Amino acid sequence: MTGFVSLVGAGPGDADHLTLGALKALQSAQAVLYDALVSEDIIALAPAKCVKICVGKRGDRLSVPQDKTNALMVRLAKKGLHVVRLKGGDPSVFGRVEEERDYLEAHNIAHKTLPGVTAASAAAAQFAFPLTHRGEARSVTFLTGRTKDGSIDLKETAVCDPQTSLVFYMSSHNAAHIEARLIAAGRSANTPIVIVENAGRAHARALKSTLSQLATQVSDAAYEGPVLIGVGEAFRFARLDASATLNACQKLQMQAQTA
Structure with a gap:
Protein backbone atom coordinates (compact mmCIF):
# COMPACT_ATOMS: atom_id res chain seq x y z
CA MET A 1 0.00 0.00 0.00
CA THR A 118 4.94 32.34 9.93
CA ALA A 119 7.95 34.20 11.31
CA ALA A 120 6.38 37.64 10.88
CA SER A 121 3.45 36.69 13.11
CA ALA A 122 5.79 35.17 15.70
CA ALA A 123 7.98 38.30 15.75
CA ALA A 124 4.93 40.56 16.09
CA ALA A 125 3.76 38.60 19.14
CA GLN A 126 7.21 38.24 20.69
CA PHE A 127 8.12 41.92 20.47
CA ALA A 128 4.58 43.25 20.83
CA PHE A 129 4.07 45.20 17.61
CA PRO A 130 1.21 45.08 15.08
CA LEU A 131 1.58 44.16 11.44
CA THR A 132 -1.38 46.41 10.62
CA HIS A 133 -2.77 49.30 12.62
CA ARG A 134 -6.02 51.20 12.21
CA GLY A 135 -5.38 54.53 10.57
CA GLU A 136 -1.65 53.95 10.01
CA ALA A 137 -1.04 50.58 8.37
CA ARG A 138 -3.95 49.23 6.37
CA SER A 139 -2.13 46.35 4.71
CA VAL A 140 0.94 44.15 5.07
CA THR A 141 3.12 42.73 2.32
CA PHE A 142 5.58 39.85 2.72
CA LEU A 143 8.59 39.94 0.41
CA THR A 144 11.58 37.67 -0.06
CA GLY A 145 15.10 38.94 -0.41
CA ARG A 146 16.43 35.66 -1.72
CA THR A 147 15.45 34.91 -5.31
CA LYS A 148 16.93 32.25 -7.59
CA ASP A 149 19.56 34.63 -8.94
CA GLY A 150 20.22 36.26 -5.56
CA SER A 151 18.70 39.62 -6.49
CA ILE A 152 15.68 41.43 -5.10
CA ASP A 153 13.20 43.25 -7.33
CA LEU A 154 11.19 46.00 -5.65
CA LYS A 155 8.29 47.35 -7.67
CA GLU A 156 7.80 50.98 -6.66
CA THR A 157 4.01 50.86 -7.02
CA ALA A 158 3.85 47.96 -4.56
CA VAL A 159 6.13 49.33 -1.83
CA CYS A 160 5.83 53.13 -1.84
CA ASP A 161 2.48 53.34 0.01
CA PRO A 162 3.32 54.65 3.51
CA GLN A 163 0.29 52.80 4.93
CA THR A 164 1.62 49.41 3.82
CA SER A 165 3.74 47.43 6.27
CA LEU A 166 6.59 45.63 4.52
CA VAL A 167 8.16 42.50 5.96
CA PHE A 168 11.27 41.17 4.23
CA TYR A 169 12.25 37.55 4.77
CA MET A 170 15.82 36.32 4.18
CA SER A 171 16.97 39.81 3.25
CA SER A 172 19.81 40.84 5.56
CA HIS A 173 22.36 40.42 2.77
CA ASN A 174 20.35 42.86 0.63
CA ALA A 175 19.74 45.51 3.31
CA ALA A 176 21.63 48.28 1.48
CA HIS A 177 19.70 47.62 -1.72
CA ILE A 178 16.36 47.59 0.12
CA GLU A 179 17.15 50.86 1.88
CA ALA A 180 18.18 52.63 -1.31
CA ARG A 181 15.28 51.37 -3.41
CA LEU A 182 12.61 52.15 -0.83
CA ILE A 183 13.87 55.70 -0.33
CA ALA A 184 14.06 56.13 -4.11
CA ALA A 185 10.47 54.87 -4.35
CA GLY A 186 9.31 57.61 -2.01
CA ARG A 187 9.47 56.07 1.44
CA SER A 188 10.65 58.59 4.02
CA ALA A 189 14.17 58.03 5.33
CA ASN A 190 12.62 58.38 8.81
CA THR A 191 10.20 55.47 8.30
CA PRO A 192 10.35 53.20 11.39
CA ILE A 193 11.97 49.80 10.98
CA VAL A 194 12.40 46.75 13.18
CA ILE A 195 15.00 44.05 12.60
CA VAL A 196 14.42 40.67 14.25
CA GLU A 197 16.85 37.76 14.33
CA ASN A 198 15.61 34.23 15.21
CA ALA A 199 11.98 35.33 15.53
CA GLY A 200 9.91 33.09 17.77
CA ARG A 201 12.87 31.55 19.60
CA ALA A 202 13.97 32.17 23.16
CA HIS A 203 17.24 33.76 22.00
CA ALA A 204 15.60 36.13 19.51
CA ARG A 205 16.85 39.69 19.44
CA ALA A 206 15.39 42.81 17.89
CA LEU A 207 16.32 46.43 17.34
CA LYS A 208 14.44 49.50 16.19
CA SER A 209 15.72 52.24 13.94
CA THR A 210 14.77 54.19 10.82
CA LEU A 211 14.99 53.29 7.14
CA SER A 212 18.06 55.47 6.57
CA GLN A 213 19.97 53.36 9.11
CA LEU A 214 18.89 49.93 7.85
CA ALA A 215 22.09 48.93 6.03
CA THR A 216 24.32 50.22 8.83
CA GLN A 217 22.34 48.45 11.55
CA VAL A 218 22.40 45.12 9.71
CA SER A 219 26.11 45.40 8.97
CA ASP A 220 27.00 46.30 12.56
CA ALA A 221 24.88 43.49 14.03
CA ALA A 222 26.62 40.75 11.97
CA TYR A 223 23.60 38.45 12.12
CA GLU A 224 24.04 34.69 11.86
CA GLY A 225 20.45 33.49 12.33
CA PRO A 226 17.44 34.11 10.07
CA VAL A 227 16.52 37.80 9.92
CA LEU A 228 13.22 39.62 9.34
CA ILE A 229 13.16 43.28 8.37
CA GLY A 230 9.97 45.24 8.99
CA VAL A 231 9.50 48.65 7.35
CA GLY A 232 6.51 50.87 8.11
CA GLU A 233 4.71 52.97 10.68
CA ALA A 234 3.37 49.93 12.57
CA PHE A 235 6.86 48.90 13.63
CA ARG A 236 7.44 51.97 15.80
CA PHE A 237 5.30 50.21 18.40
CA ALA A 238 7.85 47.38 18.84
CA ARG A 239 8.73 46.75 22.48
CA LEU A 240 12.24 45.41 22.61
CA ASP A 241 11.89 44.15 26.17
CA ALA A 242 8.69 42.24 25.43
CA SER A 243 10.53 39.01 24.62
CA ALA A 244 12.12 38.84 28.08
CA THR A 245 8.73 39.49 29.66
CA LEU A 246 7.17 36.75 27.55
CA ASN A 247 9.87 34.26 28.55
CA ALA A 248 9.37 35.12 32.23
CA CYS A 249 5.62 34.57 31.91
CA GLN A 250 6.22 31.20 30.26
CA LYS A 251 8.50 30.14 33.13
CA LEU A 252 5.89 31.15 35.69
CA GLN A 253 3.27 29.19 33.76
CA MET A 254 5.46 26.08 33.73
CA GLN A 255 6.12 26.42 37.46
CA ALA A 256 2.38 26.68 38.13
CA GLN A 257 1.72 23.56 36.07
CA THR A 258 4.30 21.50 37.96
CA ALA A 259 3.36 22.81 41.41
Missing part, protein backbone atom coordinates in the same frame (compact mmCIF):
# COMPACT_ATOMS: atom_id res chain seq x y z
CA THR A 2 1.27 3.46 -0.92
CA GLY A 3 1.65 5.84 1.99
CA PHE A 4 1.01 9.57 2.03
CA VAL A 5 2.78 12.83 2.78
CA SER A 6 1.86 15.56 5.24
CA LEU A 7 3.38 18.93 4.38
CA VAL A 8 3.52 20.46 7.85
CA GLY A 9 4.36 23.95 9.05
CA ALA A 10 6.62 23.77 12.12
CA GLY A 11 6.42 27.49 12.89
CA PRO A 12 9.51 29.62 13.51
CA GLY A 13 11.19 27.38 16.08
CA ASP A 14 9.51 27.21 19.48
CA ALA A 15 7.38 24.08 20.00
CA ASP A 16 4.71 26.29 21.59
CA HIS A 17 3.97 27.64 18.10
CA LEU A 18 2.99 24.24 16.71
CA THR A 19 -0.64 23.80 15.77
CA LEU A 20 -2.56 20.85 17.20
CA GLY A 21 -2.78 19.42 13.69
CA ALA A 22 0.99 19.61 13.28
CA LEU A 23 1.52 17.84 16.60
CA LYS A 24 -0.86 15.03 15.64
CA ALA A 25 0.88 14.60 12.28
CA LEU A 26 4.28 14.39 13.96
CA GLN A 27 3.08 11.86 16.52
CA SER A 28 1.80 9.57 13.77
CA ALA A 29 4.81 10.02 11.46
CA GLN A 30 6.87 7.07 10.25
CA ALA A 31 9.39 9.28 8.46
CA VAL A 32 10.19 12.97 8.99
CA LEU A 33 12.06 15.11 6.49
CA TYR A 34 12.80 18.34 8.31
CA ASP A 35 14.20 21.78 7.50
CA ALA A 36 17.47 23.01 8.98
CA LEU A 37 15.76 25.60 11.17
CA VAL A 38 13.32 23.18 12.81
CA SER A 39 14.29 22.88 16.47
CA GLU A 40 15.34 19.68 18.20
CA ASP A 41 12.45 19.82 20.67
CA ILE A 42 9.98 19.74 17.77
CA ILE A 43 11.73 16.85 16.03
CA ALA A 44 11.71 14.96 19.34
CA LEU A 45 7.89 14.93 19.26
CA ALA A 46 7.99 12.30 16.51
CA PRO A 47 8.05 8.62 17.58
CA ALA A 48 11.45 7.25 18.60
CA LYS A 49 11.39 4.66 15.80
CA CYS A 50 10.53 7.25 13.18
CA VAL A 51 13.09 7.83 10.41
CA LYS A 52 14.38 11.41 10.73
CA ILE A 53 16.31 13.04 7.89
CA CYS A 54 17.49 16.66 7.65
CA VAL A 55 16.85 18.07 4.18
CA GLY A 56 17.25 21.71 5.16
CA LYS A 57 18.42 24.64 3.12
CA ARG A 58 20.39 27.56 4.53
CA GLY A 59 21.38 30.59 2.53
CA ASP A 60 24.94 30.47 1.16
CA ARG A 61 25.58 27.12 2.85
CA LEU A 62 25.76 23.51 1.70
CA SER A 63 22.16 22.32 1.30
CA VAL A 64 20.11 19.37 0.07
CA PRO A 65 18.86 20.08 -3.49
CA GLN A 66 15.10 20.37 -3.83
CA ASP A 67 14.90 17.57 -6.41
CA LYS A 68 16.51 15.14 -3.95
CA THR A 69 14.01 16.09 -1.26
CA ASN A 70 11.16 15.54 -3.71
CA ALA A 71 12.46 12.13 -4.74
CA LEU A 72 12.99 11.08 -1.12
CA MET A 73 9.40 11.95 -0.19
CA VAL A 74 8.09 9.77 -3.01
CA ARG A 75 10.45 6.88 -2.28
CA LEU A 76 9.44 6.75 1.38
CA ALA A 77 5.74 7.13 0.62
CA LYS A 78 5.90 4.26 -1.87
CA LYS A 79 7.17 2.08 0.97
CA GLY A 80 3.79 2.64 2.61
CA LEU A 81 4.96 5.18 5.17
CA HIS A 82 3.30 8.29 6.54
CA VAL A 83 5.90 10.91 5.62
CA VAL A 84 5.92 14.27 7.37
CA ARG A 85 7.69 16.96 5.40
CA LEU A 86 8.37 19.34 8.28
CA LYS A 87 8.88 22.87 7.02
CA GLY A 88 9.90 25.95 8.99
CA GLY A 89 7.25 28.63 9.44
CA ASP A 90 4.22 28.25 7.19
CA PRO A 91 4.63 26.03 4.11
CA SER A 92 2.80 28.55 1.92
CA VAL A 93 5.08 31.50 2.79
CA PHE A 94 8.34 31.18 0.83
CA GLY A 95 8.30 27.45 1.55
CA ARG A 96 8.47 25.82 -1.92
CA VAL A 97 5.35 23.89 -0.99
CA GLU A 98 3.83 24.08 -4.46
CA GLU A 99 6.93 22.51 -6.01
CA GLU A 100 6.59 19.61 -3.59
CA ARG A 101 2.84 19.21 -4.12
CA ASP A 102 3.30 19.18 -7.90
CA TYR A 103 5.96 16.49 -7.62
CA LEU A 104 3.83 14.34 -5.32
CA GLU A 105 0.84 14.61 -7.62
CA ALA A 106 2.96 13.75 -10.64
CA HIS A 107 3.87 10.50 -8.85
CA ASN A 108 0.34 9.78 -7.59
CA ILE A 109 1.20 10.30 -3.92
CA ALA A 110 -1.64 11.47 -1.67
CA HIS A 111 -0.83 14.52 0.42
CA LYS A 112 -2.25 17.16 2.73
CA THR A 113 -0.93 20.53 3.91
CA LEU A 114 -1.05 21.77 7.48
CA PRO A 115 -0.38 25.50 8.06
CA GLY A 116 2.11 26.91 10.51
CA VAL A 117 2.86 30.20 12.25
Whole structure:
Protein backbone atom coordinates (compact mmCIF):
# COMPACT_ATOMS: atom_id res chain seq x y z
CA MET A 1 0.00 0.00 0.00
CA THR A 2 1.27 3.46 -0.92
CA GLY A 3 1.65 5.84 1.99
CA PHE A 4 1.01 9.57 2.03
CA VAL A 5 2.78 12.83 2.78
CA SER A 6 1.86 15.56 5.24
CA LEU A 7 3.38 18.93 4.38
CA VAL A 8 3.52 20.46 7.85
CA GLY A 9 4.36 23.95 9.05
CA ALA A 10 6.62 23.77 12.12
CA GLY A 11 6.42 27.49 12.89
CA PRO A 12 9.51 29.62 13.51
CA GLY A 13 11.19 27.38 16.08
CA ASP A 14 9.51 27.21 19.48
CA ALA A 15 7.38 24.08 20.00
CA ASP A 16 4.71 26.29 21.59
CA HIS A 17 3.97 27.64 18.10
CA LEU A 18 2.99 24.24 16.71
CA THR A 19 -0.64 23.80 15.77
CA LEU A 20 -2.56 20.85 17.20
CA GLY A 21 -2.78 19.42 13.69
CA ALA A 22 0.99 19.61 13.28
CA LEU A 23 1.52 17.84 16.60
CA LYS A 24 -0.86 15.03 15.64
CA ALA A 25 0.88 14.60 12.28
CA LEU A 26 4.28 14.39 13.96
CA GLN A 27 3.08 11.86 16.52
CA SER A 28 1.80 9.57 13.77
CA ALA A 29 4.81 10.02 11.46
CA GLN A 30 6.87 7.07 10.25
CA ALA A 31 9.39 9.28 8.46
CA VAL A 32 10.19 12.97 8.99
CA LEU A 33 12.06 15.11 6.49
CA TYR A 34 12.80 18.34 8.31
CA ASP A 35 14.20 21.78 7.50
CA ALA A 36 17.47 23.01 8.98
CA LEU A 37 15.76 25.60 11.17
CA VAL A 38 13.32 23.18 12.81
CA SER A 39 14.29 22.88 16.47
CA GLU A 40 15.34 19.68 18.20
CA ASP A 41 12.45 19.82 20.67
CA ILE A 42 9.98 19.74 17.77
CA ILE A 43 11.73 16.85 16.03
CA ALA A 44 11.71 14.96 19.34
CA LEU A 45 7.89 14.93 19.26
CA ALA A 46 7.99 12.30 16.51
CA PRO A 47 8.05 8.62 17.58
CA ALA A 48 11.45 7.25 18.60
CA LYS A 49 11.39 4.66 15.80
CA CYS A 50 10.53 7.25 13.18
CA VAL A 51 13.09 7.83 10.41
CA LYS A 52 14.38 11.41 10.73
CA ILE A 53 16.31 13.04 7.89
CA CYS A 54 17.49 16.66 7.65
CA VAL A 55 16.85 18.07 4.18
CA GLY A 56 17.25 21.71 5.16
CA LYS A 57 18.42 24.64 3.12
CA ARG A 58 20.39 27.56 4.53
CA GLY A 59 21.38 30.59 2.53
CA ASP A 60 24.94 30.47 1.16
CA ARG A 61 25.58 27.12 2.85
CA LEU A 62 25.76 23.51 1.70
CA SER A 63 22.16 22.32 1.30
CA VAL A 64 20.11 19.37 0.07
CA PRO A 65 18.86 20.08 -3.49
CA GLN A 66 15.10 20.37 -3.83
CA ASP A 67 14.90 17.57 -6.41
CA LYS A 68 16.51 15.14 -3.95
CA THR A 69 14.01 16.09 -1.26
CA ASN A 70 11.16 15.54 -3.71
CA ALA A 71 12.46 12.13 -4.74
CA LEU A 72 12.99 11.08 -1.12
CA MET A 73 9.40 11.95 -0.19
CA VAL A 74 8.09 9.77 -3.01
CA ARG A 75 10.45 6.88 -2.28
CA LEU A 76 9.44 6.75 1.38
CA ALA A 77 5.74 7.13 0.62
CA LYS A 78 5.90 4.26 -1.87
CA LYS A 79 7.17 2.08 0.97
CA GLY A 80 3.79 2.64 2.61
CA LEU A 81 4.96 5.18 5.17
CA HIS A 82 3.30 8.29 6.54
CA VAL A 83 5.90 10.91 5.62
CA VAL A 84 5.92 14.27 7.37
CA ARG A 85 7.69 16.96 5.40
CA LEU A 86 8.37 19.34 8.28
CA LYS A 87 8.88 22.87 7.02
CA GLY A 88 9.90 25.95 8.99
CA GLY A 89 7.25 28.63 9.44
CA ASP A 90 4.22 28.25 7.19
CA PRO A 91 4.63 26.03 4.11
CA SER A 92 2.80 28.55 1.92
CA VAL A 93 5.08 31.50 2.79
CA PHE A 94 8.34 31.18 0.83
CA GLY A 95 8.30 27.45 1.55
CA ARG A 96 8.47 25.82 -1.92
CA VAL A 97 5.35 23.89 -0.99
CA GLU A 98 3.83 24.08 -4.46
CA GLU A 99 6.93 22.51 -6.01
CA GLU A 100 6.59 19.61 -3.59
CA ARG A 101 2.84 19.21 -4.12
CA ASP A 102 3.30 19.18 -7.90
CA TYR A 103 5.96 16.49 -7.62
CA LEU A 104 3.83 14.34 -5.32
CA GLU A 105 0.84 14.61 -7.62
CA ALA A 106 2.96 13.75 -10.64
CA HIS A 107 3.87 10.50 -8.85
CA ASN A 108 0.34 9.78 -7.59
CA ILE A 109 1.20 10.30 -3.92
CA ALA A 110 -1.64 11.47 -1.67
CA HIS A 111 -0.83 14.52 0.42
CA LYS A 112 -2.25 17.16 2.73
CA THR A 113 -0.93 20.53 3.91
CA LEU A 114 -1.05 21.77 7.48
CA PRO A 115 -0.38 25.50 8.06
CA GLY A 116 2.11 26.91 10.51
CA VAL A 117 2.86 30.20 12.25
CA THR A 118 4.94 32.34 9.93
CA ALA A 119 7.95 34.20 11.31
CA ALA A 120 6.38 37.64 10.88
CA SER A 121 3.45 36.69 13.11
CA ALA A 122 5.79 35.17 15.70
CA ALA A 123 7.98 38.30 15.75
CA ALA A 124 4.93 40.56 16.09
CA ALA A 125 3.76 38.60 19.14
CA GLN A 126 7.21 38.24 20.69
CA PHE A 127 8.12 41.92 20.47
CA ALA A 128 4.58 43.25 20.83
CA PHE A 129 4.07 45.20 17.61
CA PRO A 130 1.21 45.08 15.08
CA LEU A 131 1.58 44.16 11.44
CA THR A 132 -1.38 46.41 10.62
CA HIS A 133 -2.77 49.30 12.62
CA ARG A 134 -6.02 51.20 12.21
CA GLY A 135 -5.38 54.53 10.57
CA GLU A 136 -1.65 53.95 10.01
CA ALA A 137 -1.04 50.58 8.37
CA ARG A 138 -3.95 49.23 6.37
CA SER A 139 -2.13 46.35 4.71
CA VAL A 140 0.94 44.15 5.07
CA THR A 141 3.12 42.73 2.32
CA PHE A 142 5.58 39.85 2.72
CA LEU A 143 8.59 39.94 0.41
CA THR A 144 11.58 37.67 -0.06
CA GLY A 145 15.10 38.94 -0.41
CA ARG A 146 16.43 35.66 -1.72
CA THR A 147 15.45 34.91 -5.31
CA LYS A 148 16.93 32.25 -7.59
CA ASP A 149 19.56 34.63 -8.94
CA GLY A 150 20.22 36.26 -5.56
CA SER A 151 18.70 39.62 -6.49
CA ILE A 152 15.68 41.43 -5.10
CA ASP A 153 13.20 43.25 -7.33
CA LEU A 154 11.19 46.00 -5.65
CA LYS A 155 8.29 47.35 -7.67
CA GLU A 156 7.80 50.98 -6.66
CA THR A 157 4.01 50.86 -7.02
CA ALA A 158 3.85 47.96 -4.56
CA VAL A 159 6.13 49.33 -1.83
CA CYS A 160 5.83 53.13 -1.84
CA ASP A 161 2.48 53.34 0.01
CA PRO A 162 3.32 54.65 3.51
CA GLN A 163 0.29 52.80 4.93
CA THR A 164 1.62 49.41 3.82
CA SER A 165 3.74 47.43 6.27
CA LEU A 166 6.59 45.63 4.52
CA VAL A 167 8.16 42.50 5.96
CA PHE A 168 11.27 41.17 4.23
CA TYR A 169 12.25 37.55 4.77
CA MET A 170 15.82 36.32 4.18
CA SER A 171 16.97 39.81 3.25
CA SER A 172 19.81 40.84 5.56
CA HIS A 173 22.36 40.42 2.77
CA ASN A 174 20.35 42.86 0.63
CA ALA A 175 19.74 45.51 3.31
CA ALA A 176 21.63 48.28 1.48
CA HIS A 177 19.70 47.62 -1.72
CA ILE A 178 16.36 47.59 0.12
CA GLU A 179 17.15 50.86 1.88
CA ALA A 180 18.18 52.63 -1.31
CA ARG A 181 15.28 51.37 -3.41
CA LEU A 182 12.61 52.15 -0.83
CA ILE A 183 13.87 55.70 -0.33
CA ALA A 184 14.06 56.13 -4.11
CA ALA A 185 10.47 54.87 -4.35
CA GLY A 186 9.31 57.61 -2.01
CA ARG A 187 9.47 56.07 1.44
CA SER A 188 10.65 58.59 4.02
CA ALA A 189 14.17 58.03 5.33
CA ASN A 190 12.62 58.38 8.81
CA THR A 191 10.20 55.47 8.30
CA PRO A 192 10.35 53.20 11.39
CA ILE A 193 11.97 49.80 10.98
CA VAL A 194 12.40 46.75 13.18
CA ILE A 195 15.00 44.05 12.60
CA VAL A 196 14.42 40.67 14.25
CA GLU A 197 16.85 37.76 14.33
CA ASN A 198 15.61 34.23 15.21
CA ALA A 199 11.98 35.33 15.53
CA GLY A 200 9.91 33.09 17.77
CA ARG A 201 12.87 31.55 19.60
CA ALA A 202 13.97 32.17 23.16
CA HIS A 203 17.24 33.76 22.00
CA ALA A 204 15.60 36.13 19.51
CA ARG A 205 16.85 39.69 19.44
CA ALA A 206 15.39 42.81 17.89
CA LEU A 207 16.32 46.43 17.34
CA LYS A 208 14.44 49.50 16.19
CA SER A 209 15.72 52.24 13.94
CA THR A 210 14.77 54.19 10.82
CA LEU A 211 14.99 53.29 7.14
CA SER A 212 18.06 55.47 6.57
CA GLN A 213 19.97 53.36 9.11
CA LEU A 214 18.89 49.93 7.85
CA ALA A 215 22.09 48.93 6.03
CA THR A 216 24.32 50.22 8.83
CA GLN A 217 22.34 48.45 11.55
CA VAL A 218 22.40 45.12 9.71
CA SER A 219 26.11 45.40 8.97
CA ASP A 220 27.00 46.30 12.56
CA ALA A 221 24.88 43.49 14.03
CA ALA A 222 26.62 40.75 11.97
CA TYR A 223 23.60 38.45 12.12
CA GLU A 224 24.04 34.69 11.86
CA GLY A 225 20.45 33.49 12.33
CA PRO A 226 17.44 34.11 10.07
CA VAL A 227 16.52 37.80 9.92
CA LEU A 228 13.22 39.62 9.34
CA ILE A 229 13.16 43.28 8.37
CA GLY A 230 9.97 45.24 8.99
CA VAL A 231 9.50 48.65 7.35
CA GLY A 232 6.51 50.87 8.11
CA GLU A 233 4.71 52.97 10.68
CA ALA A 234 3.37 49.93 12.57
CA PHE A 235 6.86 48.90 13.63
CA ARG A 236 7.44 51.97 15.80
CA PHE A 237 5.30 50.21 18.40
CA ALA A 238 7.85 47.38 18.84
CA ARG A 239 8.73 46.75 22.48
CA LEU A 240 12.24 45.41 22.61
CA ASP A 241 11.89 44.15 26.17
CA ALA A 242 8.69 42.24 25.43
CA SER A 243 10.53 39.01 24.62
CA ALA A 244 12.12 38.84 28.08
CA THR A 245 8.73 39.49 29.66
CA LEU A 246 7.17 36.75 27.55
CA ASN A 247 9.87 34.26 28.55
CA ALA A 248 9.37 35.12 32.23
CA CYS A 249 5.62 34.57 31.91
CA GLN A 250 6.22 31.20 30.26
CA LYS A 251 8.50 30.14 33.13
CA LEU A 252 5.89 31.15 35.69
CA GLN A 253 3.27 29.19 33.76
CA MET A 254 5.46 26.08 33.73
CA GLN A 255 6.12 26.42 37.46
CA ALA A 256 2.38 26.68 38.13
CA GLN A 257 1.72 23.56 36.07
CA THR A 258 4.30 21.50 37.96
CA ALA A 259 3.36 22.81 41.41
